[in-house]
Amino acid sequence: MKPIVIIAAVPQEIELLEKALEHSGRVKSGCFEYIEGTIGNLRVVVCVGGVGKINAAAATAVMIDRYQPQLVVNTGCAGAYIGSGLSIGNLVVASEEVLADDGVVILDGWKDLRYMNLPSVDQGGLRCHNLLPLSRHASEKAMQLADYYGVFLMRGRFATVSTCSGTSQQGAELSDRWNALVENMEGAAVAQVCLRCGVDCLEIRGISNQVEERDLKKWDIPRAVEAVQRFVLKYIEEMDRPDTAPIMRATPEL
Numbered sequence: 001m002k003p004i005v006i007i008a009a010v011p012q013e014i015e016l017l018e019k020a021l022e023h024s025g026r027v028k029s030g031c032f033e034y035i036e037g038t039i040g041n042l043r044v045v046v047c048v049g050g051v052g053k054i055n056a057a058a059a060t061a062v063m064i065d066r067y068q069p070q071l072v073v074n075t076g077c078a079g080a081y082i083g084s085g086l087s088i089g090n091l092v093v094a095s096e097e098v099l100a101d102d103g104v105v106i107l108d109g110w111k112d113l114r115y116m117n118l119p120s121v122d123q124g125g126l127r128c129h130n131l132l133p134l135s136r137h138a139s140e141k142a143m144q145l146a147d148y149y150g151v152f153l154m155r156g157r158f159a160t161v162s163t164c165s166g167t168s169q170q171g172a173e174l175s176d177r178w179n180a181l182v183e184n185m186e187g188a189a190v191a192q193v194c195l196r197c198g199v200d201c202l203e204i205r206g207i208s209n210q211v212e213e214r215d216l217k218k219w220d221i222p223r224a225v226e227a228v229q230r231f232v233l234k235y236i237e238e239m240d241r242p243d244t245a246p247i248m249r250a251t252p253e254l
Helices: 015-020 053-067 136-149 168-178 187-197 221-239
Strands: 004-008 022-029 032-039 042-048 071-081 091-099 104-106 109-111 121-123 126-128 131-133 153-160 182-184 200-211
Touching: 004 053, 004 221, 015 042, 015 221, 032 053, 032 221, 042 053, 042 221, 053 071, 053 187, 071 168, 071 187, 071 221, 091 136, 091 187, 091 221, 121 187, 126 131, 126 187, 131 187, 136 153, 136 200, 136 221, 153 168, 153 187, 153 200, 168 200, 182 200, 187 200, 200 221
Parallel strands: 004 042, 004 071, 071 200, 091 153, 153 182
Antiparallel strands: 022 032, 032 042, 071 182, 091 131, 091 200, 104 109, 121 126
């Protein structure tokens, strides 16, 4: 059976996932080091790709080329735009990703890749510019699982940036432009490579902060990454089940 590949930017975002792997071993391929193991009957590969779109794209390409996975899960933390309805510790799953600051600045202001007539993906009848779809089937399964266990999970559009928003004004500009819920630095790159390779992609993140005037004292990255890793583990455990419905439990734990 094809494995599941999990990609995150930094080690803190995959610590619990690594610990959950059985029969695991560390592997190095080229410039990337990752861990292979199992969760139940499923083969799982966990990779720390590095921060930003270039690292994320390179790691995703290497993982897909080596493993031809059935699913790529991109996880970690994200900042929630003001007005999204998301709070620190909440979970959010991507319906779409957007290359939020890829484009050109002219006298009339910022313009996107469509304006430039430069698609980010153009193959097999699929033509995307800034907006990139993710697997609807995978995100719907996540929503159903969250509903069953009573876990708050919101689904919507994610914005991927190279320059993070450190003010509420910049966050409002991007969220209004793209109708996005959250901001991150890798998701669109992972989604883009998966699209090109025909591999399903699930992106799910924990909220570590609000996108406002940057103040790290208000952030809670440990809470965000712990919550999302526990949910990703539940998601994988359910994938390992022979049926499609979760086992009924009197006291679900996440």
